[in-house]
Amino acid sequence: MTEARNTFAALSDDDRWRIAMAKDRRFDGAFVTGVHSTGIYCRPSCPARAPLRRNVRFYAAAADAEAAGLRACKRCSPNTQSAEEACVLAAIKAIRAEGAMTLDQLSDLTGYSPTHFQRLFKRTVGLSPAAFARALREERVREALEGGASVTQALYEAGYSAPSRFYADTKGRLGMQASDWRNGGKGRMIHWSVVPTSLGAMLVAATGKGVCCLAFGEGEEELRARFPKAELVEGREEFRALFEQVIAAVEEPSIDNSHIPLDVKGTAFQQRCWEALRKIPAGETRSYGEQAAMLGNPKASRAVGSANGANNIAVLIPCHRVVPASGGVGGYAYGPEIKAELLRREGADQKELF
Template sequence: MTQTTTLTDDERWQIALAKDRRYDGAFVTGVHSTGIYCRPSCPARAPLRRNVRFYATPADAEGAGLRACKRCSPNTQSAEEACVLAAIAAIRADGAKTLDQLADLTGYSPTHFQRLFKRTVGLSPAAFARALREERVREALETGTSVTDALYQAGYSSPSRFYDGTKGRLGMTASDWQSGGEGRQIHWRVMQTTLGPMLVAATGKGVCCLSFGEGEAELRARFPKADLVEADDSFAALFDEVLTAVEQPGSDNAHIPLDVRGTAFQQACWEALRRIPAGETRSYGEQAAMLGNPKASRAVGSANGANAIAVLIPCHRVVPASGGVGGYAYGPEIKAELLKREQQR
């Protein structure tokens, strides 16, 4: 179960569209047109957004007059879910455990437990433990703990193990995380496009944000302690290349540098997106298969939703297997137009 105290209803809706199994038990989705409530991962067809409300617990949903979905049984916990939750609790309490130790704890064979854990969480037990350590480092640094103390408290045997394990994933150094990104300069500009106003932002390393219908306020929410500077002419060439990539989606933009932050799993998902040829689409399951785990489609959907660099990391190329355009952070109309332009090219 994933903690969701900071999630908005829009984020919960995206989780429900992605059918992200990791959020099962964290909240339930109430469908008032049918009178039922479901897990976020319920395999049933997605309802209309206007008919949906979200509840913290099954009891809250039932108090609103809804009944449990018989297909996903949101008011019960399966034996497999209980085992995965027990394993997660053990990893959180004691740090990294071997696969054999976790399998013994749950009563499954190591091979079966590995498949079960990855299907439920979207990561292997080892990858989950690494992500947990990285998150603990971030949290410690943001409270003012020294870099060295934060690394050892999180379970790293040496600073070099942290830097080797997270190279290319955090997008900031440990010192940057200690200050919440304070002191980093992000240069930004809102540009007019045929798809509407587009926000582009970049560090000295590359583009860190590309979004539609957003401005300085939204950028500051993403990077609350960075030094936001309106881009001058030194960024004109880069931003013009970004504009061309948006107006002519499908053109070669691999040379445009990016500066992204994400977990190992998110970065792998984003790299897989960039390997989808322009003019083609993939389902979430097909994208998961590209990563070597066909059953991780829900986790893939969540990672795609965390993508802050539209078009250049083309999450618009992933559509529901059932047909249609599917959800998109900036509206299905923009997603449909991007796909249409790519297919025409």
């Protein structure tokens, strides 16, 4: 209930109205739509004909709508859990307890055909059952490493049959090796420099795999706090071309910077949030609730905000493109002025932001 109310608070009435008009089932459970001309309330995805906007009010939960004198819609049953929702929750519970399961096993569990359940699960969760199981295992590995477990112990306890399976699962994604989580960058060489930009001095740092930090107004002290056991090397000639690409991306954030390699660390959820940020086109913005919906979990707006705040790479992982649903630029680690200027350079709609 608390999570749902957080999601409700993160959305404006205009957001809720757009969601209801789109009949977006990803927000079912995040709020209900009360139609005071008919005295009923519905799920956002209710297939009934759209009401007039002036007759609609939004409520965080069914109980709030009923307290206002409304009754549940018989067509979409907003006060009950659907059979499909119950099946997805049962599958999630089974995967958490047993680990990865085949579609045939999930089909036997839920009573749906394998193909139909695959579509249903992905539509509800945002991931296929197999991808959800992989993300869950990766999350358990990282939690164990942060808790002090050895790499091998963490991998086996999470259900990997061999370390090679973990690295095969995570190959090509944003993120450092598992051992880097536990060792604070031990054994890694990080090349760094503080470079001038039109937005102020900017710290750029990179490993041999890609950029691992980009921050305004920071220097070696802050970088060492992030990677206390790494070897820091200032200003190497062979990294000049990469640093120049980063500067160009800051000066013109509207240009495509997906070719710039990144090497960042984060939990599986954080990395999904950061990957979602990189999919927001330049010149567009999203609310925290909308970003959470991109991940298939519209109730996770608070967790999304925390993940965005943990982002070490400004601009290239564009957390500046997430703004409050209520309007305005919102907060930013390096100040709202820099955030506003980045959005201006990208061509974001200034009337919506100011």
